[in-house]
Amino acid sequence: xxxxxxxxxxxxxxxxxxxxxxxxxxxxxxxxxxxxxxxxxxxxxxxxxxxxxxxxxxxxxxxxxxxxxxxxxxxxxxxxxxxxxxxxxxxxxxxxxxx
Amino acid sequence: xxxxxxxxxxxxxxxxxxxxxxxxxxxxxxxxxxxxxxxxxxxxxxxxxxxxxxxxxxxxxxxxxxxxxxxxxxxxxxxxxxxxxxxxxxxxxxxxxxxxxxxxxxxxxxxxxxxxxxxxxxxxxxxxxxxxxxxxxxxxxxxxxxxxxxxxxxxxxxxxxxxxxxxxxxxxxxxxxxxxxxxxxxxxxxxxxxxxxxxxxxxxxxxxxxxxxxxxxxxxxxxxxxxxxxxxxxxxxxxxxxxxxxxxxxxxxxxxxxxxxxxxxxxxxxxxxxxxxxxxxxxxxxxxxxxxxxxxxxxxxxxxxxxxxxxxxxxxxxxxxxxxxxxxxxxxxxxxxxxxxxxxxxxxxxxxxxxxxxxxxxxxxxxxxxxxxxxxxxxxxxxxxxxxxx
Numbered sequence: 001x002x003x004x005x006x007x008x009x010x011x012x013x014x015x016x017x018x019x020x021x022x023x024x025x026x027x028x029x030x031x032x033x034x035x036x037x038x039x040x041x042x043x044x045x046x047x048x049x050x051x052x053x054x055x056x057x058x059x060x061x062x063x064x065x066x067x068x069x070x071x072x073x074x075x076x077x078x079x080x081x082x083x084x085x086x087x088x089x090x091x092x093x094x095x096x097x098x099x
Numbered sequence: 100x101x102x103x104x105x106x107x108x109x110x111x112x113x114x115x116x117x118x119x120x121x122x123x124x125x126x127x128x129x130x131x132x133x134x135x136x137x138x139x140x141x142x143x144x145x146x147x148x149x150x151x152x153x154x155x156x157x158x159x160x161x162x163x164x165x166x167x168x169x170x171x172x173x174x175x176x177x178x179x180x181x182x183x184x185x186x187x188x189x190x191x192x193x194x195x196x197x198x199x200x201x202x203x204x205x206x207x208x209x210x211x212x213x214x215x216x217x218x219x220x221x222x223x224x225x226x227x228x229x230x231x232x233x234x235x236x237x238x239x240x241x242x243x244x245x246x247x248x249x250x251x252x253x254x255x256x257x258x259x260x261x262x263x264x265x266x267x268x269x270x271x272x273x274x275x276x277x278x279x280x281x282x283x284x285x286x287x288x289x290x291x292x293x294x295x296x297x298x299x300x301x302x303x304x305x306x307x308x309x310x311x312x313x314x315x316x317x318x319x320x321x322x323x324x325x326x327x328x329x330x331x332x333x334x335x336x337x338x339x340x341x342x343x344x345x346x347x348x349x350x351x352x353x354x355x356x357x358x359x360x361x362x363x364x365x366x367x368x369x370x371x372x373x374x375x376x377x378x379x380x381x382x383x384x385x386x387x388x389x390x391x392x393x394x395x396x397x398x399x400x401x402x403x404x405x406x407x408x409x410x411x412x413x414x415x416x417x418x419x420x421x422x423x424x425x426x427x428x429x430x431x432x433x434x435x436x437x438x439x440x441x442x443x444x445x446x447x448x449x450x451x452x453x454x455x456x457x458x459x460x461x462x463x464x465x466x467x468x469x470x471x472x473x474x475x476x477x478x479x480x481x482x483x484x485x486x487x488x489x
Contacts, residue, residue: 023193061193078211081220085205089189089246090125090171093208093223095233097119097156097243 015051015068018076022084023062026054032087033065042082042092046071101488102156102239103467108146109475111157113465119235119243124171127247129181131488133260134161134238136470137185137268138294139362139409143228144471147363147385148411150212150228158238159185159225162254162263163488166241172248181251182263182444183244184271184436187223187234190249201433206246207232216412222433238467240488252440255448261485262447265299265454269483270447271439273299273360276407277307279430280356285310287349289397290330291390292360293321295457295483296407300358301330302452313348315341317366320480324457335367345397353399362408365389371416378415385412395421406431460484 005011022029032038033054039047050069057064065083069076082092104114119128137160142148165179175181187207188200195203203222207213210220212230223245226236235242244251254263273296280288288304290297293316304312305328314325315333322332331348338344345353363386365372371389378384391406395418398404404427422429446452459482460470470484 021193023191023196074211077214081205081210084192085189088191089205090191091123093187093189093206093232093245094122095208095223095229095235096122097235098117099120099122 015070016073016076017066017068018073018080019064019066020077020080020084021057021062021064022087024087026056026063029063029065029087030054033083038083038086042086043069043071043076043079047079050076100240101464103158103236103464105143105151105155105157106153109144109472111144111468111471113467116156116239118241121167121169122243123245124169125246125248126169127165127172127175127244127251128167129161129163129183129242129244129251130166131161131163131237131240131242133163133264134158134464134486134488135264136238136467136474136484136486138296138474139227140471141475142363142409142411144475145364147379148228148230150230152229152233155226155228155233156235156239157226158236159227160264160268161225161237161242161488162260162267163242165247165251168247174248175251175253180254180256180263182254182266182440183225183237183242183251184440185225185268186433186436187225187232187245188250188437189246195249195437198435198438200435200437209233224433238464238486238488240464250437252444254444258444258447259455261455261458262453264485265457266440266444266447267436268434269295269457270299270443270452270454271436272296272407272434274303274439274443275434276300276358276360276405277303279405280304280358280403282307282309282356284308286355287311287313287352288356288358289313289315289345289354289394290358290360291315291394292408293318293325294360297321297358297360298324298328298457298482299454300360300407301325301328305329306446306451311348313345313354318477321482324482341393342397349399353397354402355399356403356405357394357398358405359390359394359408361390363387363410365391367393375415384415386410386414388414388417392416392418395427398425398427400425402427404429407434457483458485461486463487
């Protein structure tokens with residue numbers, strides 16, 4: 001997040017943006033994201049502040065999810081990857097061997 | 100359990116570690132019966148792959164029996180005998196659906212590490228650094244297999260363990276490398292490197308219609324095995340100029356397709372090869388691409404360049420002028436093993452090929468450190484080492 005003070009008394013907050021493509025129809029993706037559970041699991045509590053928009057990806061590749069958020073962009077990308085894994089693979093991968 | 104553990108450059112040890120557990124619904128635990136050392140494991144052993152941590156378990160070629168499955172795995176049962184692809188793939192992303200499973204969008208929990216290096220994340224691999232997910236490898240008595248409802252292939256009992264292990268990497272890698280050459284009947288294919296991948300690539304090239312195959316290496320025991328498969332051979336150390344030698348063999352045309360089965364640790368005595376050693380030692384260059392340069396120089400006009408050999412980072416003096424001037428095409432990458440395992444198993448069942456001809460040494464997990472050291476130093480004619488894990 002970047003905060004700008006263009007002139008005294010005015011504050012502008014620039015949200016960070018990140019995007020990912022998920023192999024699922026737009027309506028399905030939007031429905032899952034509006035539920036909130038997947039957002040909370042992937043983004044944590046900060047996720048509730050994020051804004052999401054959805055665009056059909058070309059070539060029947062699914063749906064582009066565009067997120068804007070106050071989180072840093074690296075964390076957003078990581079969270080979006082987790083969302084994609086939950087939607088496409090049904091679970092979030094881990095390289096761990098044990099709990 | 101026993102496992103082969105990485106501690107640093109040239110330091111791998113067989114140790115007792117904790118058994119793996121089911122962590123996700125689509126996991127399975129496989130009891131490894133046989134595992135192998137891959138040539139690409141040596142890149143780790145020689146300290147050229149970033150992203151390793153002391154304590155990491157190595158190995159990505161293994162076969163075994165299922166001992167436990169997660170709640171999301173319906174098609175595997177306890178005691179099923181399985182060969183497990185070296186790359187981990189979810190089966191549900193766009194890349195998996197297109198058959199490019201080694202690039203799976205969801206298998207690598209550390210995708211951001213690869214994204215920093217390559218611009219995009221990549222798939223997950225067993226026992227091949229945290230860049231590729233940090234998954235524990237299969238040079239162990241037990242291994243956690245993610246997405247077990249998609250990856251493992253049930254292996255019929257008539258297929259020997261050693262044949263099955265070679266379906267997890269070597270045979271598919273060699274086959275895809277040759278397939279990437281778009282061979283037309285009668286083509287001349289030149290293969291640099293007669294290690295396990297090169298040996299099987301010779302056989303696959305003939306299988307897919309090559310008229311002649313030229314195998315290039317610097318060890319006579321490897322060249323002899325390639326010759327047994329019908330290849331013409333060139334000992335790299337015996338010819339002053341590989342280009343001239345290939346002119347001779349191909350009537351001046353150059354090979355129609357060339358395959359790099361060497362990768363980032365190319366040896367050589369030419370000026371560029373010596374410079375690569377120096378640059379790699381002082382970390383000015385990550386890979387030693389002498390073979391890649393040589394192949395591009397030698398490949399005939401309009402030819403195809405296939406690169407199954409592993410490259411990690413950045414290279415210098417890439418001969419882009421020759422590549423462009425001769426209108427070459429290049430294909431590379433980790434093998435999409437999932438796509439090839441079943442059809443290649445059928446070829447083994449039909450007796451069209453026995454990939455286990457490359458196995459030269461056998462032992463147990465306790466022998467793994469010695470096999471790594473001997474393989475790295477080309478001792479004792481070691482081409483492929485198989486280890487019993489039970």
